Amino acid sequence: MAHTVKRHRGIMDWLTTVDHKKIGILYLLAGALFFGIGGIEAILIRIQLIKPMNDFVDAQTFNELITMHGTTMIFLGAMPIILALMNVIVPLQIGARDVAFPFLNALGFWTFFFGGILLNLSWLIGSVPDAGWTSYLPLASVDYSNSHGVDFYTIGLQISGLGTLIGGINFLATIINMRAPGMSFMRMPMFTWASFITSALILFAFPAVTVGLILLMFDRLFGGNFFYVPNGGNVVLWQHIFWIFGHPEVYILILPAFGIISDVVSTFSRKRLFGYSSMVFATVLIGFLGFMVWAHHMFAVGLGPVANALFSIATMLIAVPTGIKIFNWLFTMWGGSIQFTAANMYAISFIPTFVMGGVTGVMLASAPADFQFHDTYFVVAHFHYTIVGGLVLGLFAGLHYWWPKMFGRMLNEPLGKVTFWLFWIGFQLTFFIQHFLGLLGMQRRVFTYLPNQGFDKMNLVSTIGAIMMGVGVILFLVNVVITSTKPKNLGNDPWGDGRTLEWTIPSPVPEYNFKQTPLVRGYDAWWKEKMEGNTEMPAAEPVGSIHMPSPSILPFMMSVGLFVAGFGFMFAKDDFGNTALNFLFGNHLIAAFGLLITFGCMFLRSVKDDHGYHIEPEELEQKGVKA
Amino acid sequence: MKRLLPLFAGLVLLLSACGRSDLSTLNPQGPVADKQFDLMLLAITIMTIVVVAVFGIAIYVVIRYRRRPGQEEIPKQIEGNHKLEVIWTVIPILLLIILAVPTVKYVFAFAEDYSGDPDAVNVKVTGHQFWWEFEYTDLGINTAHDLVIPKGKKIAIELRTADVLHSFWVPAIAGKMDTNPQGNVNKMFIEAYEAGLYRGKCAEFCGQSHALMEFKVKSVSEETFKAWVAEMKAEPKAFEGDLKVAESFKQNCLTCHAIDNAPALGPNLKGFGSREAVAGIMLNRETADEPIEQAVVEEHLRQWITEPQKVKPGNTMPAFKEQLSEEELDGIVKYLAEYKLESLKEFNKQ
Incomplete structure (x- = not known):
């Protein structure tokens, strides 16, 4: 029998929670923090480039800024906000009470968080990664980057990558095992489908980068020779390992956005998603092809014409399933009744913007032409169109759409629309012009440029756009603050046009999600019931006691252990000018202490029986009355 | 294809007005950059069609099917349409084939190795943090920063680095290629139609002064090149003065x-x-x-x-x-x- 469980309050509640909704909010907060840091870095980059031969920041600082901007935005900004939405929404969309492994879910968050913190502490400690987010060798080797910068990169990303991998595995297990009765795979909402494929991509892609990072760490900290050419290592190997992860990573980022757009557009057009099964098929195909195209990042490396030709063709093929998706969205709206909420404005504007990013992607896929595009601002424009114009617009759409479900309050609509226009116009100003900068001969990752090359005005416009985007993001935060002062008074289905299961339960969602597990009778389960005149979902079980997992501090402590061990390894060879510190670090005692915490917590977790607790029907009734 | 010609011609005019002729990829001054520009134009033309189609449908849909005040009826729920779905699968495939054929053709054309060609000039390019070394292997000349080449001739280039990765790029003449360490040495060729001065850049992030790692290509007449070679091979000028x-x-x-x-x-x-x-x-x-x-x-x-x-x-x-x-x-x-x-x-x- 489950024993009574200590329920924590305040900060301890957040540190110990295993509730997927609270973990989702933690991901959102952490993502917002890192997104903010990455955004400030972006603004500083653009200020430096506002005019030729500017000296706002020096070359070294600029290289640190671009490295940390890329790394932070990809690994620590975009990923957690995606995981935030996946955490909150996926279990609700499949009618589950939690994810398959709630404890692992918390562990995934905390390892991600401490990895990210470790990486960003490099700014405070004063040796920042400076070899680009791709950390190509030999530049990232100790010979050419001998501060601890790249160590922060290898260790921080290993720890945070572990968290992401745990998250991916968890969602695979959740979606495979925890679907409500009747929720077959081909009835799952598109966001859940996208999360499913994304999780599979995480499962296969993250181990690749982890291996690469470990090899690089061994080279740097323990004198390994994996990438050390004089001793027989090979630097192109790193590029392969990195992009075997790196290319699927861009689909890890964009597929959830595809899912969000599908749900939002369909809801606000009051129409079923056009071509659902081809959408599913296209998502799977994109995920599959995503692993076949990594070398298109390496056309200029000199892989030879056969490899370049094959990877060109493979890359172009991705345009086909992506095109299917674009037209399916357009025809979802065709004949619909489109409501222009802020969420839907982000979603609809995503379509043309993403098409822009897609067509430049096909242009880049043509290897002979890529010899001109590669490593120029054309590429910078392309991937910002897909990541900002694609993913970030998708995330904003998703946040506006699901905010009421997460927090019980609706974001201010007029302010949301103003934010949208500022952000969207700012985005186009910043990045459209960068295509031309690249074609005119401006290479990327340059801290400055000579005057009179035709770059000056375009860079100025780009910087103005970036500042507009910054103002847009600040307005969004203002909106969040204003909204948080409003009363929580929303019903189950605040948009009125909800189609999926998350709109059948209160906003915000109670900790057990569904009082009774729903019975799913078709695609768009809630819409189907509404159309048949039902006011709630049919239940698949009688009201009964609900089994809940206990909160635990162990995930937090395990991650702290890894965090400490990371510093221990990194500074093992440093001279602190202090005998005690030199002794502790030099003998790997700090590293061992950190690992001891982690393994000790794992041991505790294994031997301690914890069956969780139950919420009894009476308690449910009380809550029901209160609501 | 005929109907697309005006669009194509318009694009050529529009784009070639862009940028300096000694720098821009849109203003090609050699056969490699020229073919790359053709390919870019073809790609841009195809992509313009796609973008116009999508934007057109999007704008139409958003205006035509916006929810009007008081509009409460539920639109017809449509599962899909096989005919339409086949159309927007097949048309992109056809467009991609149009692009894929010249892509494959030029991939192999640009990989041609001219190092054995008796007419070509062999140059070994070595990237250093943050400067370029040019060694004329057949001529016994070693120079830096300015690559002097005869116009209208193939220059067979061997690329390597002395330290970190760099990328050799003269946008107006040819696309870029990385300089790798021993074991991954690359070959490429460049050619300039006319005598002229072209700007070259390092395109692979190589450290602090990556932005400043520029070089120049001086394309000169055959005679000038011969004179230059003779002068470079001769004894250096003696130091005058104190x-x-x-x-x-x-x-x-x-x-x-x-x-x-x-x-x-x-x-x-x-x-x-x-x-x-x-x-x-x-x-x-x-x-x-x-x-x-x-x-x-x-x-x-x-x-x-x-x-x-x-x-x-x-x-x-x-x-x-x-x-x-x-x-x-x-x-x-x-x-x-x-x-x-x-x-x-x-x-x-x-």
Whole structure:
């Protein structure tokens, strides 16, 4: 029998929670923090480039800024906000009470968080990664980057990558095992489908980068020779390992956005998603092809014409399933009744913007032409169109759409629309012009440029756009603050046009999600019931006691252990000018202490029986009355 | 295809008006860049069709099917349409085939190896943090910063690096290729149609002064090139003036640099007064229409010798502010700036 469980309050509640909704909010907060840091870095980059031969920041600082901007935005900004939405929404969309492994879910968050913190502490400690987010060798080797910068990169990303991998595995297990009765795979909402494929991509892609990072760490900290050419290592190997992860990573980022757009557009057009099964098929195909195209990042490396030709063709093929998706969205709206909420404005504007990013992607896929595009601002424009114009617009759409479900309050609509226009116009100003900068001969990752090359005005416009985007993001935060002062008074289905299961339960969602597990009778389960005149979902079980997992501090402590061990390894060879510190670090005692915490917590977790607790029907009734 | 011709022609006009002819990829000055430009135009044309179609449908849908006030009825729920779905699967495939065929053709065309061609000039390009070394392997010439080539001839290039990865890029003449360490040596070729000056850049992130790692390609007539080769192979110009300054030049400069064709740690100095830039980045003239003034060269050189880290952060040239007396500095600067190559005087308008 489950024993009574200590329920924590305040900060301890957040540190110990295993509730997927609270973990989702933690991901959102952490993502917002890192997104903010990455955004400030972006603004500083653009200020430096506002005019030729500017000296706002020096070359070294600029290289640190671009490295940390890329790394932070990809690994620590975009990923957690995606995981935030996946955490909150996926279990609700499949009618589950939690994810398959709630404890692992918390562990995934905390390892991600401490990895990210470790990486960003490099700014405070004063040796920042400076070899680009791709950390190509030999530049990232100790010979050419001998501060601890790249160590922060290898260790921080290993720890945070572990968290992401745990998250991916968890969602695979959740979606495979925890679907409500009747929720077959081909009835799952598109966001859940996208999360499913994304999780599979995480499962296969993250181990690749982890291996690469470990090899690089061994080279740097323990004198390994994996990438050390004089001793027989090979630097192109790193590029392969990195992009075997790196290319699927861009689909890890964009597929959830595809899912969000599908749900939002369909809801606000009051129409079923056009071509659902081809959408599913296209998502799977994109995920599959995503692993076949990594070398298109390496056309200029000199892989030879056969490899370049094959990877060109493979890359172009991705345009086909992506095109299917674009037209399916357009025809979802065709004949619909489109409501222009802020969420839907982000979603609809995503379509043309993403098409822009897609067509430049096909242009880049043509290897002979890529010899001109590669490593120029054309590429910078392309991937910002897909990541900002694609993913970030998708995330904003998703946040506006699901905010009421997460927090019980609706974001201010007029302010949301103003934010949208500022952000969207700012985005186009910043990045459209960068295509031309690249074609005119401006290479990327340059801290400055000579005057009179035709770059000056375009860079100025780009910087103005970036500042507009910054103002847009600040307005969004203002909106969040204003909204948080409003009363929580929303019903189950605040948009009125909800189609999926998350709109059948209160906003915000109670900790057990569904009082009774729903019975799913078709695609768009809630819409189907509404159309048949039902006011709630049919239940698949009688009201009964609900089994809940206990909160635990162990995930937090395990991650702290890894965090400490990371510093221990990194500074093992440093001279602190202090005998005690030199002794502790030099003998790997700090590293061992950190690992001891982690393994000790794992041991505790294994031997301690914890069956969780139950919420009894009476308690449910009380809550029901209160609501 | 015929109907697309006006669009295509319009694009050519629009795009080729963009950018400097010595720099822009849209203003190609050699056969490689030319074919790359053709491919880019083809891709842009196809993509414009796609973008116009999507934007058109999107705008129509958003206006036509917006929810009007009081509109409450539920639209018809449509599962899909096989015919439409086949159309938007097949049309993109066809468009991609149109792009894929020339892509594959040019992938192989650009991979052609001209190093064995008796007509081609072989150049070994080595990337250094943060300068370019050019070794004419058949001619026994070693130079830096300015790559002098005969117009209308294939230049077979072998690319390698002395330290980190760089990428050799002359946008107006040809696309880029990385310089890798031993084991991944690359080959490519370039060619310029006409005599002219073209800007080259390092395109692979290579550290602090990546942005400043520029070089120039000087395309000259066949005769000028021959004269240049003869001049470069001849004994270097003797140091004129004070013996003490000559000794200082030898002690301070020639420990890392060379004035003959011997390999050295730093950029070769032969014919320094004919170079387009000091340290690759301090331009002695803006375009090939202007003359290279000796005073400008001297000013740049003086600045470079005394504070190289300020000009190009992270480079390995030590600052010679204290080591050189004013007299020595003047003498060295004058000797190098005055060391002009007869063969390039016309090109340099000197």
